[in-house]
Amino acid sequence: xxxxxxxxxxxxxxxxxxxxxxxxxxxxxxxxxxxxxxxxxxxxxxxxxxxxxxxxxxxxxxxxxxxxxxxxxxxxxxxxxxxxxxxxxxxxxxxxxxxxxxxxxxxxxxxxxxxxxxxxxxxxxxxxxxxxxxxxxxxxxxxxxxxxxxxxxxxxxxxxxxxxxxxxxxxxxxxxxxxxxxxxxxxxxxxxxxxxxxxxxxxxxxxxxxxxxxxxxxxxxxxxxxxxxxxxxxxxxxxxxxxxxxxxxxxxxxxxxxxxxxxxxxxxxxxxxxxxxxxxxxxxxxxxxxxxxxxxxxxxxxxxxxxxxxxxxxxxxxxxxxxxxxxxxxxxxxxxxxxxxxxxxxxxxxxxxxxxxxxxxxxxxxxxxxxxxxxxxxxxxxxxxxxxxxxxxxxxxxxxxxxxxxxxxxxxxxxxxxxxxxxxxxxxxxxxxxxxxxxxxxxxxxxxxxxxxxxxxxxxx
Amino acid sequence: xxxxxxxxxxxxxxxxxxxxxxxxxxxxxxxxxxxxxxxxxxxxxxxxxxxxxxxxxxxxxxxxxxxxxxxxxxxxxxxxxxxxxxxxxxxxxxxxxxxxxxxxxxxxxxxxxxxxxxxxxxxxxxxxxxxxxxxxxxxxxxxxxxxxxxxxxxxxxxxxxxxxxxxxxxxxxxxxxxxxxxxxxxxxxxxxxxxxxxxxxxxxxxxxxxxxxxxxxxxxxxxxxxxxxxxxxxxxxxxxxxxxxxxxxxxxxxxxxxxxxxxxxxxxxxxxxxxxxxxxxxxxxxxxxxxxxxxxxxxxxxxxxxxxxxxxxxxxxxxxxxxxxxxxxxxxxxxxxxxxxxxxxxxxxxxxxxxxxxxxxxxxxxxxxxxxxxxxxxxxxxxxxxxxxxxxxxxxxxxxxxxxxxxxxxxxxxxxxxxxxxxxxxxxxxxxxxxxxxxxxxxxxxxxxxxxxxxxxxxxx
Numbered sequence: 001x002x003x004x005x006x007x008x009x010x011x012x013x014x015x016x017x018x019x020x021x022x023x024x025x026x027x028x029x030x031x032x033x034x035x036x037x038x039x040x041x042x043x044x045x046x047x048x049x050x051x052x053x054x055x056x057x058x059x060x061x062x063x064x065x066x067x068x069x070x071x072x073x074x075x076x077x078x079x080x081x082x083x084x085x086x087x088x089x090x091x092x093x094x095x096x097x098x099x100x101x102x103x104x105x106x107x108x109x110x111x112x113x114x115x116x117x118x119x120x121x122x123x124x125x126x127x128x129x130x131x132x133x134x135x136x137x138x139x140x141x142x143x144x145x146x147x148x149x150x151x152x153x154x155x156x157x158x159x160x161x162x163x164x165x166x167x168x169x170x171x172x173x174x175x176x177x178x179x180x181x182x183x184x185x186x187x188x189x190x191x192x193x194x195x196x197x198x199x200x201x202x203x204x205x206x207x208x209x210x211x212x213x214x215x216x217x218x219x220x221x222x223x224x225x226x227x228x229x230x231x232x233x234x235x236x237x238x239x240x241x242x243x244x245x246x247x248x249x250x251x252x253x254x255x256x257x258x259x260x261x262x263x264x265x266x267x268x269x270x271x272x273x274x275x276x277x278x279x280x281x282x283x284x285x286x287x288x289x290x291x292x293x294x295x296x297x298x299x300x301x302x303x304x305x306x307x308x309x310x311x312x313x314x315x316x317x318x319x320x321x322x323x324x325x326x327x328x329x330x331x332x333x334x335x336x337x338x339x340x341x342x343x344x345x346x347x348x349x350x351x352x353x354x355x356x357x358x359x360x361x362x363x364x365x366x367x368x369x370x371x372x373x374x375x376x377x378x379x380x381x382x383x384x385x386x387x388x389x390x391x392x393x394x395x396x397x398x399x400x401x402x403x404x405x406x407x408x409x410x411x412x413x414x415x416x417x418x419x420x421x422x423x424x425x426x427x428x429x430x431x432x433x434x435x436x437x438x439x440x441x442x443x444x445x446x447x448x449x450x451x452x453x454x455x456x457x458x459x460x461x
Numbered sequence: 462x463x464x465x466x467x468x469x470x471x472x473x474x475x476x477x478x479x480x481x482x483x484x485x486x487x488x489x490x491x492x493x494x495x496x497x498x499x500x501x502x503x504x505x506x507x508x509x510x511x512x513x514x515x516x517x518x519x520x521x522x523x524x525x526x527x528x529x530x531x532x533x534x535x536x537x538x539x540x541x542x543x544x545x546x547x548x549x550x551x552x553x554x555x556x557x558x559x560x561x562x563x564x565x566x567x568x569x570x571x572x573x574x575x576x577x578x579x580x581x582x583x584x585x586x587x588x589x590x591x592x593x594x595x596x597x598x599x600x601x602x603x604x605x606x607x608x609x610x611x612x613x614x615x616x617x618x619x620x621x622x623x624x625x626x627x628x629x630x631x632x633x634x635x636x637x638x639x640x641x642x643x644x645x646x647x648x649x650x651x652x653x654x655x656x657x658x659x660x661x662x663x664x665x666x667x668x669x670x671x672x673x674x675x676x677x678x679x680x681x682x683x684x685x686x687x688x689x690x691x692x693x694x695x696x697x698x699x700x701x702x703x704x705x706x707x708x709x710x711x712x713x714x715x716x717x718x719x720x721x722x723x724x725x726x727x728x729x730x731x732x733x734x735x736x737x738x739x740x741x742x743x744x745x746x747x748x749x750x751x752x753x754x755x756x757x758x759x760x761x762x763x764x765x766x767x768x769x770x771x772x773x774x775x776x777x778x779x780x781x782x783x784x785x786x787x788x789x790x791x792x793x794x795x796x797x798x799x800x801x802x803x804x805x806x807x808x809x810x811x812x813x814x815x816x817x818x819x820x821x822x823x824x825x826x827x828x829x830x831x832x833x834x835x836x837x838x839x840x841x842x843x844x845x846x847x848x849x850x851x852x853x854x855x856x857x858x859x860x861x862x863x864x865x866x867x868x869x870x871x872x873x874x875x876x877x878x879x880x881x882x883x884x885x886x887x888x889x890x891x892x893x894x895x896x897x898x899x900x901x902x903x904x905x906x907x908x909x910x911x912x913x914x915x916x917x918x919x920x921x922x
Contacts, residue, residue, distance in 0.1 A: 071548035074533030087532035165709035208710030248626035249669030
């Protein structure tokens with residue numbers, strides 16, 4: 001009989017996930033990653049660098065750059081797009097702000113985490129100060145994203161009861177960033193445990209700040225906190241051993257009924273990075289299927305023709321996050337379902353130009369937004385939407401998008417990502433500089449010294 | 462009939478507390494503070510400076526100083542006790558770490574917030590870089606503490622359902638610190654609103670990190686975040702208008718059923734600062750009534766005599782936070798009820814010397830801790846405890862402490878605070894330097910330039 005051991009299994013103690021994750025992180029190696037994960041890591045990095053270029057001259061970033069310049073900081077790492085070097089944590093903050101501010105960064109759709117920003121910004125800052133090979137860098141990037149997304153799963157996936165108020169990237173971003181930097185530092189298991197714990201102790205952010213500059217601030221702060229946590233841990237600053245899973249710990253305060261197995265089960269075999277999506281449109285990803293539907297219908301209309309009425313059916317989360325009928329600023333427009341649906345008909349496009357103030361205030365856009373209605377439909381997936389349009393002549397058109405462009409089932413191709421990169425580099429780099437940088441990003445794992453090579457291509461050295 | 466207006470009153474919308482607090486902060490003035498509040502503000506500052514001196518050479522702080530030195534930072538503000546100047550946010554971080562790390566800082570007992578650290582550290586850093594009069598400084602300190610404690614009340618006081626896992630100082634400290642610094646900056650109401658919002662967006666920390674270095678890290682991080690929030694807001698970095706009370710906002714994510722009136726009702730007439738307590742013992746404040754009881758019994762014993770058994774009855778929160786029978790390190794001992802009760806009998810004292818490693822490992826202490834038991838008693842207040850002791854000859858002694866020393870009903874006198882200050886300054890300042898600094902702190906509101914005057918007395922300039 002084996003009743004005793006099965007009894008034990010049923011009663012097993014909560015998993016020691018802080019230590020387990022630390023051990024997995026310490027032993028992670030690039031060559032152990034499957035080819036598909038290696039490729040996806042490079043795509044995530046390429047998308048991130050493009051987003052930094054796209055956002056680095058946004059007025060929000062200019063403010064952060066001025067603050068960073070005033071605070072000083074040893075010239076350890078570059079603020080991309082600006083003639084400023086500062087300490088690693090501050091550089092990570094600004095570069096992640098750049099990549100986040102246009103809402104063009106990637107999304108782990110299951111948890112609406114934007115995983116790459118905090119991790120890549122933290123790593124790039126560290127890699128500029130220290131010689132880090134492409135394989136080390138790519139391994140740490142894949143690792144940080146994986147830990148971040150898995151901790152998001154712990155907080156949000158069944159059986160956990162999620163609180164949609166928390167800004168998940170702000171909660172789990174510091175952990176992923178800290179683990180990634182700590183891996184580059186080659187910290188031992190104790191120090192890796194402390195780095196993860198100190199990062200978790202800085203987890204912060206909630207969604208009422210969306211629609212203001214603080215929407216980009218929270219991921220940027222996550223990047224800074226990740227660097228700081230790893231730096232302190234590397235010098236022997238301790239944290240408790242069970243920061244994540246312990247009583248009164250990270251998981252307990254931010255979730256109810258969470259399953260800790262999401263953190264570690266199948267680690268190294270199953271990769272959340274493969275469920276990470278890149279955005280074709282610079283706005284909340286839950287708006288994307290509606291954009292696809294509206295663009296498809298708009299393509300069937302006469303030039304200049306706009307509908308009399310548009311009725312959207314979307315996943316309930318879409319309305320929960322983007323129900324803003326009258327956005328006033330680009331930051332509000334980013335998360336307005338109505339704005340982007342209107343842009344599809346009035347502008348026949350959903351790109352960076354449609355996020356500008358003049359587009360938001362265009363009377364034709366204002367009028368069109370007012371003719372759009374939306375209802376939540378729990379039967380629709382997050383990457384699914386239905387648009388029903390009535391034209392002025394009474395004709396009715398209907399399009400059902402089963403999977404949005406850029407979703408896991410209909411991913412952005414490498415060529416799509418290159419085009420997105422080019423559009424964002426426009427005005428920041430020359431065509432030759434852009435192509436050179438694009439080549440380095442595609443092959444990041446092959447670089448000899450990531451910080452040096454990328455910074456040089458950005459003309460930062 | 463007036464039924465319409467009373468109907469309206471019953472249905473009134475949630476208070477716009479972010480904007481209301483911002484308006485109150487912008488218009489706050491030192492001379493509008495009652496005398497008793499002005500006096501208590503100086504006592505809070507004096508206690509804080511003493512705690513910084515007591516903690517500034519702790520090994521934990523040495524690590525943080527090394528990290529700050531490496532990150533660089535413009536020499537804007539002093540790291541107290543060290544030959545280092547760095548940027549304001551980093552200086553605020555280290556100085557608050559110094560004041561927090563020995564668990565000797567003040568406590569708003571109703572919410573177990575440690576209010577002065579984040580606010581004073583942020584203000585002092587700002588005041589070193591800018592000429593700030595004593596009245597401006599003291600007003601901002603009183604303001605920051607008030608906002609911090611009131612937001613703690615919102616999260617925790619009835620009818621709110623509190624989550625004791627969150628580290629409340631980490632949640633509300635950034636808000637108090639940001640509002641205080643923003644007041645020194647003379648920000649307008651919009652920017653004050655953003656400063657408060659950006660600070661709230663950085664609220665973080667939970668109690669599973671207690672007993673490690675991260676217990677001091679969380680308040681220190683709060684100080685840093687407060688400075689950063691005010692700096693960014695002063696440059697026009699926006700946040701939403703309803704960060705605190707809005708849907709998916711600060712109050713909603715960190716509390717359930719909160720009453721927003723706690724934030725603003727009676728502001729300027731009722732002061733939470735007057736419910737702030739200073740610790741006579743360097744450990745968790747909920748342990749203090751038990752220490753008083755044990756010291757009183759120990760005073761009745763023969764020299765060298767220790768009890769056969771000690772039974773403690775304490776408020777349930779005491780056990781929830783300090784039920785650590787076998788602490789291994791000073792940071793664990795800080796929050797071990799058993800350690801301090803044992804010290805009262807074995808060492809006949811509960812001071813800084815009883816927090817040292819040699820005391821923790823002393824076999825007599827180990828043996829004594831094992832003879833102590835504790836039970837929670839909901840009938841006892843947080844500043845109340847009963848100790849029942851059985852001596853080796855069978856005699857039984859019992860002491861009931863109705864109000865712990867240092868509690869609101871039995872406050873530390875000015876002389877007590879001076880003695881505490883002197884004990885902490887020992888080894889850092891000469892007697893003459895200490896007395897000079899003590900005099901400046903007592904009269905902080907009368908100083909011409911707080912940063913300059915205090916820094917000079919600390920031999921920092």
